[in-house]
Amino acid sequence: MPDTEFKLARTGDVAIVTIDNGADHTKPTFFSRGALESLDRVLDELERTDFTALVLTGKPFVFAAGADVTEFPDVSPELAREGSRAGHELFTRIAALPYPTVAAVNGACLGGGVEIALHCDARTISSGVRHFACPEVFLGIFPAWGGTQIIPRLVGPETAVKFIVANPLRQNRMLDARKAHELGFADALFEPVEFLDESIAFARDLAERGGLERPEPDFSELETILRRARGDVDDSVHGAAPGPYRALDLIEGAATWSLEEGYRAEEDAIAELLPSRQAQASIYAFDLVERRIKRGVGVPDAKPRRIERVGIVGAGLMATQLATLFLRRLEVPIVLRDLEQATVDRAVESIRDELALQVSKGRYDEGKARFLGSLVSGATSYDVFDGCDLVLEAVFEELSVKQEVFAELERVVSPECVLATNTSSLSVTEMASGLEHPQRVVGMHFFNPVALMPLVELVRAAETDEITLATAWDVSKKLRKRAVVVRDAPGFVVNRVLTRMTRVLMDALEHGNTVEETDEAIMRLGMPMAPSVLLQMVGPRVANHVLETMHDAFPDRFSLSPTLAGFADGRDEIVVLENAPKPVEEITDAVLEAVADEIHRLLEESVVAEAADVDACLILGAGWPFFLGGITKYLDQTGVSERMFGQPLADVRAGAPA
Amino acid sequence: MTSKLILMPRELREVYYVDGVRTAFGKAGPKGMFWSTRADDMAVKVVRELLRRNPGIPPERIGDVIMAATAQVGDQGLTLGRDVGLLAGIPQSVPGFAVDRMCAGALTAVTAGAGELALGAADVVLAGGVEHMGHHPMGEDVDFNPRFVAERLVDTSAVTMGATAENLHDRFPQITKERADAFAVQSQQRAAHAWQNGVMGETVVPMSVFSEEGWRVAERDEFLRPDTTLEGLADLRTPFRPGGRVTAGNSAGLTDGATACFLASDTAVDELGLEPKMRLVAFAFAGVEPELMGIGPIPATQKVLDQAGLTLDDVGLLELNEPFAVQVLTWCDELGVSPDDDRLNPYGGAIAFGHPLAATGVRLMAQLAYGFKERPDVQYGLTALCVGMGMGAAVLWERA
Secondary structure, three states, rough: OOEEEEEEEEOOEEEEEEEEEOOOOOOOOOHHHHHHHHHHHHHHHHOOOOEEEEEEEOOOEEEEOEEEEHHHOOOOOHHHHHHHHHHHHHHHHOOOOOOOOEEEEEOOEEHHHHHHHHHEEEEEEEEEOEEOHHHHHHHHOOOOOOOOHHHHHHHHHHHHHHHHHHHOOOOOOOOOOOHHHHHHOEEEEEHHHHHHHHHHHHHHHHHHHHOOOOOOOOOOHHHHOOOOHHHHHHHEEEEEEEHHHHHHHHHHHHOOHHHHHOOOOOOOOHHHHHOOOOHHHHHHHHHHHHHHHHOOOOOOOOOOOOOOEEEEOOOOOHHHHHHHHHHHHHHOOOOOOOOOOOHHHHHHHHHHHHHHHHHOOOOHHHHHHHHHHEEEEEOOHHHHHOOOEEEEEEOOHHHHHHHHHHHHHHHHOOOOOOEOOOOOOOOOOHHHOOOHHHHHHHEEOOOOOOOOOEEEEEEOOOOOOOOHHHHHHHHHHOOOOEEEEEEOOOOOHHHHHHHHHHHHHHHHOOOOHHHHHHHHHHHHHOOOHHHHHHHHHHHHHHHHHHHHHHHHHHOOOOOOOHHEEEEEOOOOOOOOOOOOHHHHHHHHHHHHHHHHHHHHHHHHOOOOEEHHHHHHHHHHHHHHHHHHOHHHHHHHHHHHHHHHHOOOOOOOOOOOOO | OOHHHHHOOOOOOOOEEEEEEEEEEEEHHHHOOOOOOOHHHHHHHEEEEHHHHHHOOOOOHHEEEEEEOOOHHHHHOOOHHHHHHHHHHOOOOEEEEEEOOOHHHOOOOHHHHHHHHHHOOOOEEEEEEEEEEEOOOOOOOOOOOOHHHHOOOOHHHHHHHHHHHHHHHHHHOOOOOHHHHHHHHHHHHHHHHHOOOOOEEEEEEEEEEEOOOOOEEEEEOOOOOOOOHHHHHHHHOOOOOOOOOEEEEEOOOOOOEEEEEEEEEEEHHHOOOOOOEEEEEEEEEEEEEHHHHHHHHHHHHHHHHHOOOHHHEEEEEEEOOOOEEHHHHHHHHOOOOOOOOOOHHHOOOOOHHHOOOHHHHHHHHHHHHHHHHHHOOOOOOEEEEEEEEOOOEEEEEEEE
């Protein structure tokens, strides 16, 4: 990546500094070490020259995307402190310039980008900006170039808490320009078309007027705000990650500290946090889902087929969700088929209701919704699938039923039509075995709720050909999902790991532990949801069905659970086989070991190429936290992998001998 | 309305020039200040400045947006007037179109708009032009019909403007390289002087542009060479002919630039309370030998004077384009105007500013309008250009 430079130009007696790396907007500017050196040089010039104002801006579409995360892995406490201090020193020099300074936020402005802008006297923002945020807490750290100190002083502690802590914890939510302006981060909002010209005029005007009046921040409710914020952080990370807590402490300190004291506190905290297990795992996880997975590991280089008509077999809840997703993202005719016309009609109606809802939210105009609604139809006969380019089945999880469905489909569709299954655990290879053209069968395992969960496990069966897999990848991308290619194996990745974990928890319950204890064993790791709650969401019947499938394949590790079977039948009682409860820590350890063992087996069996792919699946499909790095990063960091396999899981390659 | 048009003789309306602006003119090519800026964005900039400076004209009252470009592809494609109108934030209800008459593009946008105003098709028209010669080198993508050569319809030199300028020296031997150079020096000096007085401040819009050096503001013409001397020009290369007379010093360079102006009918002027700067008296276009395209303004000027019943003595300001010094000198000699006459290009010309083909016409008008303000004694003024493939264009104006 090209290094970012600060480039100085002038118009009249106004200095214009551009943050630029010489590449287009697809390569955002980061504040690497080299960038800070360049800023140092430009500051020398700015301090030497008698300008009347400074306008600091970014290359087209990007203001600045913050620190260079690639410099973070394995950083030492000393280096972390130095990095923070370097930023403090340089940005303080911007704040100390003897003439008015204006940050003209023309595009994406993240983390350190926000912080450098905050060291200017005023900020203008282009109404086209959609990404204005400090995402550091999302990565297990906090804004350590003055963000925690200046933001509360500028916009008050309540907005600061939301901006620095709450938003990053809510799927890294970001502000758009209008919101940033409304909340007081920016002093003026200008249209993109003449943004810089208007910002220069704003700076000239500021120089003439001598300054801006801003309301004093109100710290009177600080205590309440922080108490509530700490409670919210507890709910989301359960004490398992220190980043958000330290961020709150620093925001609290801003009420009483001098800026100088605040900067020292940021430096102390970052020296501790950046090298921490959680931050390092978060940075790993971020790179994983943003780079590795988007690149598509194991996706063949074949040209995907065009998909202009999609069939969904089934019209139940899952099928309806899938049909809605395909319709909204692909905007092609969708046909559904179920046994009863009434079921189909209900599904079609519910899809059109969803479109109407989108209209009321202003996402579609009525004509578009009407058109999309007209693309959905369904019947009880397989004939509706005639002419489909892809048919996805979402019927009952029974191998023989699914085989029948595929056999019926093959009679109607062309030999090129992709046949996909949304099975969560059955063998895709067996599903395809009786077909004339088994090479066009692929697994596309979506997660519930389909609209929210980003993962699709793309299952490559024994005979799946390249063009089929490439087509499924392309479709997943168009559905705006993240796909991970897995080899056909019982339960694939997510269900296999989760079921192995469930088995350990059931075992504890069946030996006298309480649900509170098993929940605690998982929550203390920082998982987003208690396993008992998750079980209710998935449905005990489904969970037990998956366990049965896993049991058929691996009876030794996946013994059947009388308790789960009872839950599945609606009996709300734990079958205690033996009263020998374990301490909670032991349950946690047992879960971690079982999960590590199962992941090692996934690698031995070449279900995925690397442990990283397992982590991606668990993060995107099960919501496992960044600060565990999925899970293998945590297992490696805490020595579990070393103890069990004599090496970190990160070093294990697919097909490695046990 | 309909019955009125059918039953009554039509009354033409007067057409007024209200206001006009341009960008600074940049050198075409990777080193020029507009290299990383889109042509349509440059046009949008001048249009928005015009809207801002004329708050008395509600944008929805604009009847048409007419934009000229010689190369109507890429960032100058998509029927530019419409494209620019939408990008500038003019309401969707306002239509637009693109015109091309090469160097007289913006001038033709103005006369086309004048037609709409005179006939009552529109009350206010926005007209201008843009040429990003860096993005669109002259003649690129042109498929020259082989018949032109096979049937000797035109001389092959007609397509190379510099070659047509050399042809003028051949045809008019009294116009020497020395005279051309002297005219170029005068143009540079007058332009340098003009950049010190108010005319550029009033007609040139600064625009921030992105470049390899980051953002900067395009606020000054890049071709200006105030220290140009006769000696300095004497030894320049003659790129169009070995031993020729046309050099980079006595011609306009390849230029990026955009212009736009507001025109309004007399009724709109009254209704909106506008203060127009000029009244359009007459306009004319003429055709000449393509290989001598530079003489085009001579018949165009004669035609427009005939229409108005005036002679050149009645005209106190003459804004002529200067693609080549020799081209202006042919006009001077033919019409009996001394090249150093202070009516002629008092603020300098394209040799100093540059000539972004289809944009130039409105630059001439904007400078003429300023000239009327500076010279209260002047009643009539002329804007004229020569046009590739052998044409001339002229508009005669009266102070409003």
